[in-house]
Amino acid sequence: MERWLQSFWYQGAVPPWWTRPLSALFALIVRLRRAAYARGWLRSGRPACPVIVIGNITVGGTGKTPLTIWLVNELQSCGLRVGVVLRGYRGTAPGPLLLDDDTDAASAGDEAVLIRRRTGCQVAVDSNRLRAARLLEQADVQLIIADDGLQHLALQRDLEIAVIDGARGFGNGRLLPAGPLREPVSRLDSLALLVQNGGEFLRDPRALRMQLAAQPLRALAGAAAMPLEQLHGHAVHAVAAIGHPQRFFATLRAAGLSVREHGFPDHHRFNAAELQFGDALPVLMTEKDAVKCCAFTLPQHWYLPVTVQFAAHERQTLLGRVFMDARLLDILACPVCKGPLQHERAQSLLVCRADRLAFPIRDGVPVMLEEEARQLSSDDPLLDR
Numbered sequence: 001m002e003r004w005l006q007s008f009w010y011q012g013a014v015p016p017w018w019t020r021p022l023s024a025l026f027a028l029i030v031r032l033r034r035a036a037y038a039r040g041w042l043r044s045g046r047p048a049c050p051v052i053v054i055g056n057i058t059v060g061g062t063g064k065t066p067l068t069i070w071l072v073n074e075l076q077s078c079g080l081r082v083g084v085v086l087r088g089y090r091g092t093a094p095g096p097l098l099l100d101d102d103t104d105a106a107s108a109g110d111e112a113v114l115i116r117r118r119t120g121c122q123v124a125v126d127s128n129r130l131r132a133a134r135l136l137e138q139a140d141v142q143l144i145i146a147d148d149g150l151q152h153l154a155l156q157r158d159l160e161i162a163v164i165d166g167a168r169g170f171g172n173g174r175l176l177p178a179g180p181l182r183e184p185v186s187r188l189d190s191l192a193l194l195v196q197n198g199g200e201f202l203r204d205p206r207a208l209r210m211q212l213a214a215q216p217l218r219a220l221a222g223a224a225a226m227p228l229e230q231l232h233g234h235a236v237h238a239v240a241a242i243g244h245p246q247r248f249f250a251t252l253r254a255a256g257l258s259v260r261e262h263g264f265p266d267h268h269r270f271n272a273a274e275l276q277f278g279d280a281l282p283v284l285m286t287e288k289d290a291v292k293c294c295a296f297t298l299p300q301h302w303y304l305p306v307t308v309q310f311a312a313h314e315r316q317t318l319l320g321r322v323f324m325d326a327r328l329l330d331i332l333a334c335p336v337c338k339g340p341l342q343h344e345r346a347q348s349l350l351v352c353r354a355d356r357l358a359f360p361i362r363d364g365v366p367v368m369l370e371e372e373a374r375q376l377s378s379d380d381p382l383l384d385r
Contacts, residue, residue: 002265009171009180019178026175030183037153046156047133050143050326053157055150057183058170061243061266062163063197063308065111065288066212068147070308072119074319075143078368079335080328081122083141085132085155086112086148088125090267095126096135105292110267111147113291129155142331151182159325160191164207165244166199193321198247208314214251215305220290220297228304232256237277239285241268248286251304257284272296320364329361335368344382349374351382358382 007013036042054071056062072082088095091109099122105113108125116123122139126132129152133144149155150162164170171180188194194207201209216225236257240248241264252259260281264270270293275283283301285293290303310318323329329343334352341350341359348361350368357373359366376382 005177005180008178010168012172015172015174015178020174023175023178026177027184030175034153042154044154044156045130047130047137047144049137049141049331050159050328051133051146051155051157052143052159052161052322052326053146053149053152053155054161054163055146055148056163056165057150057185057187058165058168058180059176059182059243060165060180061247062165063195063210063212064148064163065114066306066308067161067163067195067197067210068145069115069118071322072115072121072145075322075328076119076121078328078366079333080331081140081142082119083122083124083133083136083139083144084112084115084119085129085136085144085146086115086123086125087127087129087152088112090269091125093125095124095128096132097125098135098139099123099125106269110288110291114288115147117291118287143326143328158327159193159322161193161195162188162191163210164194164196164202166196166201166209167247168244169199192325193318195318208310208318211309212247212251212306213309214255215307217284217302217304218290219299220293220301220303221299226302228252228255228257231282234258235260235281237262237281237283239270239275239283239289240264241270241289242266242286248304251306252284275301316363316365323364323366329366332366332368334359336370342382342385344385347382349382351376351385353383356380356383 008015037044054064054068075082088109091107093107097108099108099116112123112125122136122141124132124135129146129149136144170185175181195210196202196207197210214228216227218225233256238249238252238259239262243266245263249259249261285303287303287305332341334341336355339354341352344351350359350366356376358376359368359373
């Protein structure tokens with residue numbers, strides 16, 4: 001089924017005639033649903049803390065979860081207590097569920113467990129993101145990020161970020177089922193930020209270029225690490241159950257590996273037999289798949305972590321917009337004493353009166369490092385405001 005859909009979504013085949021009226025019906029439902037939320041006919045709610053939504057308008061993976069992990073880590077480095085809400089797709093636990101370090105992917109879903117392990121932040125899963133957000137509020141978070149929540153309009157938000165697959169774009173430009181779009185491309189006009197994952201740069205001044213950089217391979221069993229380049233010229237089995245497996249396979253081939261592809265549907269729940277191929281070749285998988293396979297690992301099983309990278313000026317642009325739209329400068333605490341900070345807008349400073357420190361704000365992004373802060377004299381006028 002997936003290969004058949006991909007043939008006309010992305011590969012130029014003509015969609016079956018009967019998919020076109022269904023796409024028109026789907027478009028009508030999308031418009032009516034958005035209008036119902038806008039007019040208050042369908043109920044929505046807003047948590048007390050700011051909400052940032054990271055999503056996409058196409059079916060399948062575009063890099064939302066790696067961007068979520070990157071943004072959580074960036075904001076945590078500024079001293080913010082960040083929480084993440086997800087649907088918890090294919091998780092068996094009834095929501096809302098607040099993850100801990102022992103929660104497994106079978107209960108909460110692979111993406112939720114991956115985010116928890118990579119960031120250490122509070123993560124809540126529920127098909128109702130607003131209910132999950134309420135649970136995070138009880139856990140004393142200051143900011144909520146919704147991973148894949150662009151179409152979940154019951155959760156009101158302060159900032160929306162859309163991630164676009166730079167290689168596949170919007171496919172044939174049609175709505176489901178004739179094309180891969182969940183919403184019309186015009187939906188992007190209402191968004192504050194567009195982030196493109198690889199591929200050719202969009203002709204849009206808001207689009208920022210994101211790259212996924214491969215890290216050293218990690219063993220599923222034990223703590224061993226190995227540079228991906230060490231397998232240059234070697235044959236490997238590559239296993240991927242993600243939205244766009246070809247991106248993973250292409251990464252391995254770009255590193256000079258001879259790849260034997262084993263693609264599975266997104267969020268596939270593996271069993272031990274599916275990772276055994278009757279030989280001793282290395283078996284490589286994504287980190288999202290690895291969190292589901294810890295119970296039946298073999299010595300030749302490895303996963304490939306990836307990290308998000310931006311050019312320095314685009315990182316500043318993205319973070320500056322996040323801090324501005326989500327009003328984060330007003331809720332930061334001093335990294336030294338954890339006390340309140342005074343936002344001096346005219347001088348682009350955050351001032352801690354208790355420690356007499358002034359932290360700079362550069363291009364809208366606070367630099368929350370003690371070594372970057374200016375020590376204020378006891379009679380400095382900033383301390384009297």
